[in-house]
Amino acid sequence: MDEFSFINAIKQKAYRQPTLVKGIGDDAAVFRSTSDIVTTVDTFVENIHFSLETMRPFHIGYRVLAANISDLAAMGAEPAFYLVSMCIPKTWNQKALEEIYQGMHELASLHQMDLIGGDTVSSDRLMISITAMGYVPKDQARFRSDAQPNDIIFATGTLGDSRAGLEILLQGQECKSQDYYIQRHRLPEPRVALALGLQEINRVALNDISDGISNEANEIAEASGVELFIIEDSVPVSESFHQFSEEQQYEWKLSGGEDFELLGTVSKANWPRVQEIADQTNTPIRQIGYVYEAEEPRVLIQTHGETKQLTKSGYTHLK
Numbered sequence: 001m002d003e004f005s006f007i008n009a010i011k012q013k014a015y016r017q018p019t020l021v022k023g024i025g026d027d028a029a030v031f032r033s034t035s036d037i038v039t040t041v042d043t044f045v046e047n048i049h050f051s052l053e054t055m056r057p058f059h060i061g062y063r064v065l066a067a068n069i070s071d072l073a074a075m076g077a078e079p080a081f082y083l084v085s086m087c088i089p090k091t092w093n094q095k096a097l098e099e100i101y102q103g104m105h106e107l108a109s110l111h112q113m114d115l116i117g118g119d120t121v122s123s124d125r126l127m128i129s130i131t132a133m134g135y136v137p138k139d140q141a142r143f144r145s146d147a148q149p150n151d152i153i154f155a156t157g158t159l160g161d162s163r164a165g166l167e168i169l170l171q172g173q174e175c176k177s178q179d180y181y182i183q184r185h186r187l188p189e190p191r192v193a194l195a196l197g198l199q200e201i202n203r204v205a206l207n208d209i210s211d212g213i214s215n216e217a218n219e220i221a222e223a224s225g226v227e228l229f230i231i232e233d234s235v236p237v238s239e240s241f242h243q244f245s246e247e248q249q250y251e252w253k254l255s256g257g258e259d260f261e262l263l264g265t266v267s268k269a270n271w272p273r274v275q276e277i278a279d280q281t282n283t284p285i286r287q288i289g290y291v292y293e294a295e296e297p298r299v300l301i302q303t304h305g306e307t308k309q310l311t312k313s314g315y316t317h318l319k
Contacts, residue, residue, distance in 0.1 A: 016112040017080050029116035031081065035135040038077035042067050046126040054169040057096045059186040061103025067210060068132035069111060070190035070260040074208035076142040077134030078196055079111040084130055087123030111192060137199060144223035146205040151265035151291035153228055156191050157284050158238045159213065160249065163256025177240040188260040193281035201274065206264045212255040214313045216263045217299045227294035230310065232303040234288040255313040265291050
């Protein structure tokens with residue numbers, strides 16, 4: 001199949017977004033809006049970000065789009081459009097590539113997103129680059145720099161699940177709730193509903209937990225010029241997570257990454273309302289610490305009664 005036939009095979013038959021004027025079919029897409037537009041891009045490389053050893057092509061497509069949607073949620077934006085560019089090696093056949101797009105389409109349909117363009121080129125390794133766009137009411141985008149002293153720190157969902165699922169797939173060892181952990185790794189659920197529900201709150205700092213709390217918390221601390229104090233025992237984990245060793249639990253929930261949950265801070269006065277919105281959107285949420293003034297931005301973590309600095313950890317590109 002040539003490039004143009006492939007594009008015809010994967011393009012949508014109808015569009016969902018009323019702001020879309022022109023989708024696939026011209027040199028560029030056209031859309032209009034009176035809201036602020038939020039844009040994010042991520043690039044995923046075979047055997048670095050995904051592998052056929054641990055997931056099917058469908059899961060790859062679902063998961064790479066989920067990463068972008070989670071970034072939009074962290075900005076408080078409602079997902080709207082995405083573009084996909086792929087570098088394709090000869091080892092990937094048409095059926096597998098179409099399954100990747102099927103995974104994207106399934107998740108996109110849940111959030112009423114439209115595929116509006118992209119590109120395909122030949123390569124020696126599969127690479128997928130997604131640009132996603134969303135809308136947020138004017139001047140209501142969420143920034144990491146909005147944390148203030150005396151804020152509550154919170155996290156959604158349960159952390160470490162994706163890393164546990166990856167290890168189960170790689171090691172092939174059976175454990176309690178293994179299907180749950182594998183699904184959390186392959187089919188994550190970005191917290192869009194909560195992010196949109198929080199639009200009524202005047203100030204919330206949010207960060208997508210894609211690289212682990214140790215990284216995301218430090219990014220908020222640095223951007224806001226504050227100290228984040230996290231209580232390890234308050235970091236939410238799944239009921240069966242304690243079956244893993246203490247070392248694994250500590251590393252996976254703080255540095256495992258790719259849970260695509262949200263880490264945030266909000267004023268104490270607004271925390272009860274945030275909890276109400278979480279209940280209304282069926283989003284598990286828990287307070288995990290506090291924000292303090294600091295001469296130098298940093299993150300502290302209390303573990304077994306002892307407090308130490310939590311530095312950035314986990315996989316970092318170009319490190």
